[in-house]
Amino acid sequence: MRFNKASTVVKRKSFFTALLILFLSLLSLLVLHNTLFFFVFIIIAVIIISLDFIAISRQLFDAIGTKAIMSITIFIVVLFFFLIIVLLNGSFFLLENQSIGDLLFSSTWKPFSNKFGLFAVIIDTLLVTAISLVIAIPVSLFTAIYITEYAPARVRSTIRPFIDVLAGVPSVVFGLCALLVFVPVVRDVIAPFFGANISSGFCVFTASLILSIMVFPIIISLCIESFSSVPLALKEASLSLGATKWETVKKVLFRASGPGVLSAIFLGFGRAFGETIAVAMVIGNQELIPSSLFGPGQTLASLIANNYVEINSIPLLESAIIFVALILFLVVLVFNLGAYLIMKKASQRWKY
Amino acid sequence: MKTTHKKIITLVTAMVLLTVGLVSLSGCTSQQQTNTIKISGAYSLYPMMVVWATAYQKNHTGLRIDVTTGGAGKGLSDAKGGKVDLGMVSFTLNATEAQGMNAVAVVTDAVLAEINSANPVLANITSTGLTRQQLNGIFIDHTITTWGELVGNPSITSPIKVYSRSDRCGAAETWVRYLNASFTQDNFPTAEWLTKVKGDDLMSKSISGDPLGIGYSNVNYIYSNATMQPKTGLIPVPLDINGNGALDATENFYGTRSNIVDAEISGALPSPPARLVYLVTLGNFTGLTKDFVHWILTDGQQLTIANGYAPLSSDLVAEQLQILGV
Numbered sequence A: 001m002r003f004n005k006a007s008t009v010v011k012r013k014s015f016f017t018a019l020l021i022l023f024l025s026l027l028s029l030l031v032l033h034n035t036l037f038f039f040v041f042i043i044i045a046v047i048i049i050s051l052d053f054i055a056i057s058r059q060l061f062d063a064i065g066t067k068a069i070m071s072i073t074i075f076i077v078v079l080f081f082f083l084i085i086v087l088l089n090g091s092f093f094l095l096e097n098q099s100i101g102d103l104l105f106s107s108t109w110k111p112f113s114n115k116f117g118l119f120a121v122i123i124d125t126l127l128v129t130a131i132s133l134v135i136a137i138p139v140s141l142f143t144a145i146y147i148t149e150y151a152p153a154r155v156r157s158t159i160r161p162f163i164d165v166l167a168g169v170p171s172v173v174f175g176l177c178a179l180l181v182f183v184p185v186v187r188d189v190i191a192p193f194f195g196a197n198i199s200s201g202f203c204v205f206t207a208s209l210i211l212s213i214m215v216f217p218i219i220i221s222l223c224i225e226s227f228s229s230v231p232l233a234l235k236e237a238s239l240s241l242g243a244t245k246w247e248t249v250k251k252v253l254f255r256a257s258g259p260g261v262l263s264a265i266f267l268g269f270g271r272a273f274g275e276t277i278a279v280a281m282v283i284g285n286q287e288l289i290p291s292s293l294f295g296p297g298q299t300l301a302s303l304i305a306n307n308y309v310e311i312n313s314i315p316l317l318e319s320a321i322i323f324v325a326l327i328l329f330l331v332v333l334v335f336n337l338g339a340y341l342i343m344k345k346a347s348q349r350w351k352y
Numbered sequence B: 001m002k003t004t005h006k007k008i009i010t011l012v013t014a015m016v017l018l019t020v021g022l023v024s025l026s027g028c029t030s031q032q033q034t035n036t037i038k039i040s041g042a043y044s045l046y047p048m049m050v051v052w053a054t055a056y057q058k059n060h061t062g063l064r065i066d067v068t069t070g071g072a073g074k075g076l077s078d079a080k081g082g083k084v085d086l087g088m089v090s091f092t093l094n095a096t097e098a099q100g101m102n103a104v105a106v107v108t109d110a111v112l113a114e115i116n117s118a119n120p121v122l123a124n125i126t127s128t129g130l131t132r133q134q135l136n137g138i139f140i141d142h143t144i145t146t147w148g149e150l151v152g153n154p155s156i157t158s159p160i161k162v163y164s165r166s167d168r169c170g171a172a173e174t175w176v177r178y179l180n181a182s183f184t185q186d187n188f189p190t191a192e193w194l195t196k197v198k199g200d201d202l203m204s205k206s207i208s209g210d211p212l213g214i215g216y217s218n219v220n221y222i223y224s225n226a227t228m229q230p231k232t233g234l235i236p237v238p239l240d241i242n243g244n245g246a247l248d249a250t251e252n253f254y255g256t257r258s259n260i261v262d263a264e265i266s267g268a269l270p271s272p273p274a275r276l277v278y279l280v281t282l283g284n285f286t287g288l289t290k291d292f293v294h295w296i297l298t299d300g301q302q303l304t305i306a307n308g309y310a311p312l313s314s315d316l317v318a319e320q321l322q323i324l325g326v
Helices: A012-030 A035-051 A058-097 A100-105 A119-150 A153-168 A171-193 A204-228 A232-240 A245-256 A258-274 A277-282 A300-310 A315-349 B003-034 B046-059 B072-080 B122-128 B132-141 B147-151 B170-179 B200-209 B257-266 B287-297 B299-303 B314-324
Strands: B036-041 B064-068 B086-089 B101-116 B161-165 B194-197 B213-218 B234-236 B274-282
Touching: A012 A035, A012 B003, A058 A100, A058 A315, A100 A119, A119 A153, A119 A204, A119 A245, A119 A258, A119 A300, A153 A204, A171 A204, A171 A277, A171 B200, A204 A258, A204 A277, A232 A245, A245 A258, A258 A315, A277 A300, A300 A315, A300 B072, B036 B046, B036 B072, B036 B287, B046 B064, B046 B287, B046 B299, B072 B086, B072 B101, B072 B274, B086 B287, B101 B170, B101 B200, B101 B257, B101 B287, B101 B314, B122 B147, B132 B161, B132 B170, B161 B170, B161 B200, B170 B213, B170 B274, B194 B200, B200 B213, B200 B234, B274 B287, B287 B299, B287 B314
Parallel strands: B036 B064, B036 B086, B161 B194, B161 B213
Antiparallel strands: B086 B274, B101 B213, B101 B234, B101 B274
């Protein structure tokens, strides 16, 4: 380092920045009464001013910059592990008191009797997610095909914004709509149609229905993108050999965009699996595996949403809720890893 | 003046003004924070607490009382965690819950069962009422599964759809204790024929939309405050308290909300399903909170009857004042 000549004026930009930092330090002292912040900000302002008087070599600046960027990235990774540690720490209390076998394979959830069996809840979560995907996948795929292959350009450009907006609607809005519209419809029309007269509308089916609606836009957008990226040459080759449009779609488009469609489905699964508030509003809050789709249930996420307000009243309950959160986290982690591996394999298999 | 100088002067003036403003405001807010009473908890006490807060704030300008709901379980949880000054709790605290907490009863309220106004056997139920055994069979044992079975008319096969509460609440505790004195909210079975909904409002809403439904709610959520009559679509289930299979004149007080309040005061409606509602706090009642609760136990009692609640007897008030420490 070497010092600039003393006649070098403090640069305008750094002067204003230093002034602002000084102002922040004053604020933190007078408003927040925090002397630590006051001193920290004063030091930062001094550093900013003095940087004008110290010339740092480009190489040194580069080294400092690289380390700074690296530490930010490490911070993100640390955050991930920190989250796991927080969840593990909170679950210890429960795990000391109950065996894992009881927690994961018993269906009795009665906090007041110290029973925290999660088996039914886990099965319900898988059930709700599976049914919502069963509804959503065919509908989304065919919509995406229509939009990319069959729709005239004007229709295509009109529909797409609607789908994008649907993807951005907050889930609590969907939950409210489900509560106000779907619950009575399922109770009065759909369930009796299938012979279930005893449904209150708050059931696994309603939750799956609203979940599938939330999953549509995700799968549709991703499928549209992967369908559009299939080269025209492939489709033209198929058509020129005499295949009909539908045969082209079935044999060429699906196979060529296989990895894309698969990743769309995985993303949809991720959204459906973790969806909390909409499911919590309509699923009926019973920790059991219903004998019909029109009976009440409870998913891992909705269990947390429906119980977090009472964690102070029962000590073990707080630990149990954190344990459920840990399970959710680990499942998402394992699922993402699995999805990544499957995608790699699929891209290799479906190369064209 | 050079532009740089102008910029510096504007910036410094703005910052000075802002600092002065924020410092003076921060003085205000910190003072205001000590003049707020935060209350949360039971849906059952919420309408009364809002009335009390409005009346009390009129005489105490500069004091702010924040009242929110969330259920009795949340009220207890918030009070225990220090998030609120008073928790509205409509059930009696058990030993673990009562640790470190203090509770005073402030008013009497009641929980009733409710059915839809389009119920297939409405006439039978409203004329004879339902006994404790029948209600047990509906809510707990599931030995009575159709409306026809309930009134002895096997031709009516519509199923009974039972609703309960998913949040920890006084309504559930009180109702289940009426069915069996040794039961708690946990005794509502985890079964497919029982749907659990969150909150009193959602319970009433579900029953008013389901002709075959039966649930339970606080009196103030079954009856409309404006008309004193049951809300549209809801009918309270009369209780055949002596179990003689008919609704005696002394047991028939479901016409208007004031009839029920009178029954609570006279004891015609037993406790449970009438019950005391409590205000709980962490540690002892102190300062502004203590003054407010003192006012509730004295002047505040006069506002209860008009709002659908029964005031405490004078013995009970004396007891609570002793717990309060006045």
